[in-house]
Amino acid sequence: MIQFFAALQVLGAQALDYFGDQTDVINRARDERGSxxxxxxxxxxxxxxxxxxxxxxxxxxxxxxxQEIKAP
Structure with a gap:
């Protein structure tokens, strides 16, 4: 059972690392230089x-x- 929880923890850490890298890529794509x-x-x-x-x-x-001014 401990191996299962350890595997879940490693999987979760890898997922967080992957999604953290993806947000960095997205943030670089949304660079607002020039705005x-x-x-x-x-x-x-x-x-x-x-x-x-x-x-x-x-x-x-x-x-x-x-135009309304009258000349003398």
Whole structure:
């Protein structure tokens, strides 16, 4: 009976070691290097897009108001 428990313990230790190695492989595959750069690019694109929309709205408003100015 002791041999059976010893065999189970060895089997469990080998399984834990195997699955530990597999999680290391998965973690290396999920390396997030470059995610900060991508995030910064997306924020820059968002800021530029919002700026273009705001500038376009202001330009349209100013042009419409300038049409209302009467020349003397």
């Amino acid at each position: 900060v750069t991508i995030e910064q690019v997306l924020w820059a694109v968002a800021v530029i897009t919002i700026s273009v929309i705001v500038i376009g709205a202001i330009t349209t408003f100013v042009r419409s108001k300038s």
